[in-house]
Amino acid sequence: MVKSAINADLAATLDLVAAGCAGLRDDWWVFGGAGMALAGAPGLSPPDVDLIVSARDAAQLIALWNAQLETGGASPLFRSKIFAKADIGPLPVEIMAGFEVREPHGWSPVWPSTRQAVERPGGTLFIPTPAEQAQICRRFGRPKDLARLPALEALI
Numbered sequence: 690m691v692k693s694a695i696n697a698d699l700a701a702t703l704d705l706v707a708a709g710c711a712g713l714r715d716d717w718w719v720f721g722g723a724g725m726a727l728a729g730a731p732g733l734s735p736p737d738v739d740l741i742v743s744a745r746d747a748a749q750l751i752a753l754w755n756a757q758l759e760t761g762g763a764s765p766l767f768r769s770k771i772f773a774k775a776d777i778g779p780l781p782v783e784i785m786a787g788f789e790v791r792e793p794h795g796w797s798p799v800w801p802s803t804r805q806a807v808e809r810p811g812g813t814l815f816i817p818t819p820a821e822q823a824q825i826c827r828r829f830g831r832p833k834d835l836a837r838l839p840a841l842e843a844l845i
Contacts, residue, residue: 695726695733702738702778703727704811709753709777711812715743718801720825722837724816727807730840737781741799747771747786756784766791766829790828799825819844 695703703723710717719727722735742750748771750756756775770787789796801817808814817825823841826834 695723698779699723699726699735699738700809702780702782703814704809705778706738706740706782707809707812707814709750710740710742710746710814713742713746713749715746716804716815717742717746718804718815718817720801720817720822725819725822725837725841727814727816728805728819728822728841729844730819730837732840733837735780737783739783740785741788741801742784742786744771744786747773747784750775750784754782756782766831768796792828797828799828801825 703719706719718724718741719738720741721739722733723738726733726735740750751758751773754775754777756773759772759774768789769785771785773784775782775784788799790799801821803818803821804815805818806813806815816822819841823838823845826838826841
């Protein structure tokens with residue numbers, strides 16, 4: 690069991706995410722700042738909750754949460770075949786299916802290979818292990834991701 694370091698708004702949103710994701714059929718993960726906070730990284734106040742899900746589970750969540758599909762262009766670093774935002778709690782939830790990062794050789798999928806359960810009052814959430822979250826931060830290479838490495842590495 691992971692001890693998480695989260696604030697009240699994040700906690701409330703994560704409990705709603707856990708309840709909503711309980712019926713998903715494929716593997717899914719909370720990642721980004723929320724995933725790091727769930728792993729126990731201290732001092733994080735993410736502005737949203739990022740979810741990586743399959744395309745069929747994205748469709749289920751979009752319908753359940755009346756999420757809004759975003760059709761704008763991809764950022765220079767990230768893109769997603771399905772990207773939607775849901776306002777189900779204090780923080781927005783970003784639903785991503787077919788999520789990719791641009792690397793020197795082109796676009797590469799971001800689909801974690803580890804899955805660690807975190808129990809919350811609203812249900813079970815899943816995150817990549819702290820070691821894999823650190824690897825993802827290195828892949829992304831943004832200053833904010835690299836700044837989080839020491840906190841993640843302390844959890845390994």
